[in-house]
Amino acid sequence: MIQLRAIFRNASRHAEHSQFVKSRPTPRAWIATGPQQQHGTFYEFRTYYIQPHLNAAFLKLTNEKIHLRTAHSELIGYWSVEYGGLNQVFHIWQYDSYAQRASVRAALAQDPNWIEQYISKAMPMLSSQDNEVTYLVPWSKIQKPPKDGGVFELATFQMKPGGPAVWGKAFRAAVSTHTGSGYAHAVGVFHSEFGPLNQVHVLWWYESADQRAAIRHTSHEDARVVAAVRESAVYLVSQNNKLMFPCAFSPIK
Template identity: 95%
Template sequence: WQCQELQKYEIIAEVFNRHNQPRAWISTGPQQQHGTFYEFRTYYIQPHLNAAFLKLTTEKIHLRTAHSELIGYWSVEYGGLNQVFHIWKYDSYAQRASVRAALAQDPNWIEQYISKAMPMLSSQDNEVTYLVPWSKVQKPPKDGGVFELATFQMKSGGPAVWGKTFQAAVGTHTGSGYAHAVGVFHSEFGLLNQVHVLWWYESADQRAATRHTSHEDARVVAAVRESAAYLLSQKSKLMFPCAFSPIK
């Protein structure tokens, strides 16, 4: 009887500990202080229709921006062919739902753009992201140049786990003048535990030269090494802004 009672209490203690241990490892980290989020959209265009899609979008994008705020719209040059990448800002999920409902009832949008554009695409993808707590959207110091979307697959836990070291890695690049960070975002819907850094450079050649120099900077090397302890994989795309892109 005493053995049975002891086993029972051990089981109760184990359950209690399991439900009361720190949960940072599954946390999304410091929560947003407001509802604003950014939808990342990637459209994959049929190769022979790439030019036609970009022409149509340039002519008709005003039908879409009449409904919600466009942050930026880019054509991917390296790291993925026949793609466009765009970012839309929403104040809440309710606002996004109302925008999508309004678009579905907008005859100009449907007839002049969406009915023509959709057959040009092979697929689409979207992701909901939030700015990390220490970042904000900052336009480049001047128009022109190129943008790099660097995507990092991090270990589980979100900014609460990798935030400080990742902030240090980004900070050494921006603080040393190696690059301009337009924004740092982490995923909420889509592939989780991703963080995206949208960088701006004056040109592709300037980016190459800057990276060569920064890789010899002991401050950058040390910060990146610490952040890499939480990194699983990474990828990047080099993009050119479209003429109508608010950030360009």
């Protein structure tokens, strides 16, 4: 009888412990180690390197046939690189999911107009091409320039490992200081997912290349900008940039 009571007591304690474990909230880290996407939308960066003597022909063909491509998915912008890389075009495509991108690529492979009128002619003009999958950092969104025209700067920062959870606060302060002071317009801030990791890209807009030069000179004498950039630079490994002109068919221009 005593043994039976002991068995019941042990069973009761085990049941109570199991219920406590089930109801106890899952432990969470105080900081995450990567971007916290709230949805599946991502942006594919594509860079095409064009044979120098065919640069003009490639841009003309793309201008005439890009509608065959945009019939399948959304183009954010398309630019010709002027400084920081000759004979290059850079474009950004938006996808709702990886499944959507896969279906788009499959559809393009079966589209005779796209293949015959564009791909078969454009591909021989290229020497190479790169792509990268990026997400907007949690605190950024696509913001078109206040007006058409002007120039765009794609600034790429190689950051120390850890993602926006590590460098995000300091980097956001550096970007916000520039935008909040009226020095530049940020079209979007992107964090790499596939391709070179731990990269963040800022796409800036300026009215002209000369305006950008003047703004850089002024902002570098602004104590607020200097302080914010210095704090962000703690997480920086290297950086590079490109100055680009929007193509006539680019949605953002």
